[in-house]
Amino acid sequence: MVSIVQFQTYQRWIKEQEAGIKPGRVGRPWKISQDVRKTIIRMVQENPGWGCLRIVGELLKLRCKVGKTSVRRILREEGIYPNPTKPDRTDRPDYQPWDRFIKLHVNTLVACDFFNKAIWTPFGKRQAFALMFIHVGTRKVWVSSTTYHPDTAWVQQQGRNALMWLEDQGIQATHLIHDRDTKFTKAFDQLMGTTEIKIVLSPVKAPKANAFAEAWVAALRRECLDYFVCFSLGHADHVIQAFVNYYNEHRLYQGIGNKPLNNHSIDCLEETEWIEPIGRIGYQTDLRGLLKRYYRHAA
Numbered sequence: 114m115v116s117i118v119q120f121q122t123y124q125r126w127i128k129e130q131e132a133g134i135k136p137g138r139v140g141r142p143w144k145i146s147q148d149v150r151k152t153i154i155r156m157v158q159e160n161p162g163w164g165c166l167r168i169v170g171e172l173l174k175l176r177c178k179v180g181k182t183s184v185r186r187i188l189r190e191e192g193i194y195p196n197p198t199k200p201d202r203t204d205r206p207d208y209q210p211w212d213r214f215i216k217l218h219v220n221t222l223v224a225c226d227f228f229n230k231a232i233w234t235p236f237g238k239r240q241a242f243a244l245m246f247i248h249v250g251t252r253k254v255w256v257s258s259t260t261y262h263p264d265t266a267w268v269q270q271q272g273r274n275a276l277m278w279l280e281d282q283g284i285q286a287t288h289l290i291h292d293r294d295t296k297f298t299k300a301f302d303q304l305m306g307t308t309e310i311k312i313v314l315s316p317v318k319a320p321k322a323n324a325f326a327e328a329w330v331a332a333l334r335r336e337c338l339d340y341f342v343c344f345s346l347g348h349a350d351h352v353i354q355a356f357v358n359y360y361n362e363h364r365l366y367q368g369i370g371n372k373p374l375n376n377h378s379i380d381c382l383e384e385t386e387w388i389e390p391i392g393r394i395g396y397q398t399d400l401r402g403l404l405k406r407y408y409r410h411a412a
Contacts, residue, residue: 220250226326
C-alpha cells in the first residue's frame with residue numbers, strides 16, 4: 114500500500130524509471146534572498162499578531178512568492194515561534210513592546226507612584242508618604258497631601274481626589290500605570306476600574322517601566338525636597354505643592370521644545386522672531402529663592 118504519495122504519482126515514478134528518466138530537482142528552484150528574509154522578520158516584529166499565511170499574503174502583494182513552509186522555517190531559524198497564538202511566544206497578539214504601548218496610549222495614560230520624605234518631629238524622625246499622579250500626554254502632575262499612615266482608606270480617598278483632578282483638567286484616562294507596592298490595594302484598583310480605567314502593573318523590579326512617575330519624583334527630590342529639612346506634615350505639604358505649582362505652570366520641559374507645560378506663560382514666537390532682550394529682566398521666586406522664573410519688564 115502506498116500512503117506517502119498518491120497512487121498516480123507512484124505510477125508516474127515507475128514509468129519514468131522504466132523509460133530511464135532521471136528524477137528532477139526537489140524543492141524550491143531558487144534560494145530566498147536576504148532582502149526577502151529581512152522583510153519577513155520585519156513584518157513579524159512590527160505585527161506580532163501575524164501568522165505565516167498572513168505574511169505569505171503580504172509578500173504576494175509585493176510580488177514576492179514565498180510558501181508558508183519557507184516562512185515558518187525562517188521564523189524558527191530566527192528563534193520566533195511561527196504560531197502567533199502559542200502561549201509562550203513573546204510576540205503573541207496580546208503582547209506589545211512597552212514603548213509601543215506608551216505611544217499608543219500617551220494621551221490617555223496616567224502613571225502614579227508613592228514617595229516619602231523624612232519628617233523631624235519632637236518624638237524623633239518619621240517617614241511621611243505622598244501619592245503622585247502624572248498625565249503622560251501633557252506631563253501635568255497632581256500630588257496628594259502627606260500622611261504617616263497610608264492605609265487603605267487614605268489611598269482610596271487620594272484616588273477619588275485624583276479622579277476629580279483628571280475631570281477638572283479634561284483628561285480622559287483609559288490606563289493607569291503603577292508598580293506592585295502593597296499600598297496599592299485591590300480597593301484602589303476597583304475604584305479606578307469603576308471609571309473604566311484599566312490598571313497596568315509594571316513588571317517586577319523594573320522601575321523603568323514606570324519611568325514617567327519615577328523621573329518626576331527624582332526631579333522633585335533633586336530640585337526641591339533635598340534642600341529642605343521638614344518638621345511637620347504641613348511643612349512638607351507646603352514645599353511639595355510649591356514645586357508642583359512651579360512644575361505645572363513655569364518649569365521648562367525639554368520634551369516639548371524647552372517650554373513650560375502651560376504654554377500661555379511664554380510668548381508664542383517662532384525661533385526666527387526672537388530678538389535681543391530689551392529693558393530690564395526681572396524674576397519671581399518661591400521657597401526662599403530656590404525656584405526662580407524670569408520675565409521681561411514692559412518696554
